[in-house]
Amino acid sequence: MxxxxxxxxxxxxxYHHLNHTLRPADAILVLCSHDVRVAQRGAELFLEGWAPLLIFSGGLGVITRSMWSEPEAELFARIALEMGVPAECILIENQSSNTGENVLFTRQLLAERQPELETFIVVQKPYMERRSFATFRQVWPEKQVIVTSPQDSxxxxxxxxxxxxxxxxxxxxxxxxxxxxxxxxxxxxxxxxxxxxxxxxxxxxxxxxxxxxxxxxxx
Incomplete structure (x- = not known):
């Protein structure tokens, strides 16, 4: 290049980076994709104590449907388990195929959960931070959200x-x-x-x- x-x-x-400062939240929401380091970043944040619940959202998208046969969220959750995240602290949403569905289907998954979750740390690829933030704020505007990603240059x-x-x-x-x-x-x-x-x-x-x-x- x-x-x-x-x-x-x-x-x-x-531009795609938001450079949000981390703060404790009710849940970490990992938006799954082809980049397994996003799973690792989400698990690391959980193990560091930033939130008590780790959610993986993703079925098979445009890129991953030609790469894998299992939903992204299932693969990402397995990575978190191997890193030491307890299974009872993980939720999986495995039907979504784009960012809007990631948020919408997670919202539906959590609809009956008590107490209701109010604050989220969204974990995404570095170059999708801004779009993930803009999508979350559109689909679930009443919740508080910050966005982070693997810490690579x-x-x-x-x-x-x-x-x-x-x-x-x-x-x-x-x-x-x-x-x-x-x-x-x-x-x-x-x-x-x-x-x-x-x-x-x-x-x-x-x-x-x-x-x-x-x-x-x-x-």
Whole structure:
């Protein structure tokens, strides 16, 4: 990857990060995907005592349905168990296939739970922090949420991407697609609006022109 492309992608990476400060919560909600380090981050937060309940949400999505035969949440929960999280502290939602469903189906799963949970730490991939926050606030606005992710730099993430079938160029294309969704999804009722600085949108357009368009949605 040449430096101009790297710098454009780094602009998007930095924008997607929210840099929230962790605080204790009622539950940790892990939004599952192809990146198993998200499971590890969620388990670490539980073991550090940030919340007494660890929830994994994810069935099979666009990427993982060609990678795995079992739901993402089942695989992620097994990782947490292997790391020492007690089974009785884990809840699994294994039907969702996108971020909106992650939140909605988790909300439905918890509807009868007493006492009701009010505060959440959402754990997601680093470049999906902002979209996860915007989606959660749209689907479940009455709850308090902060978002975190595996604590990797952009360079570290590209060097350690979690599956051999997902290249650094694939990661950049996914980031480009996520920024398009941050712009377009509020009008569809999927997310709350997020401001996009001019320099971030200019980086997006340059990356699209350079061919990083494989995860864009049709207008």
């Amino acid at each position: 040449n430096k101009p492309i790297y710098d454009l992608a780094l602009t998007l990476w930095n 952009f360079e570290e993430y590209l060097n350690k991407y979690s599956h051999p079938g997902l290249s650094p160029d694939d990661v950049i294309s996914i980031m480009v697609g996520d920024l398009q969704r941050i712009k377009d999804y509020p009008d569809k009722g999927f997310q709350i609006p997020q401001p996009i600085p001019d320099e971030v949108w200019a980086a997006y357009e340059a990356l699209v022109r350079a061919g990083y368009n494989r995860h864009l949605i049709s207008a």
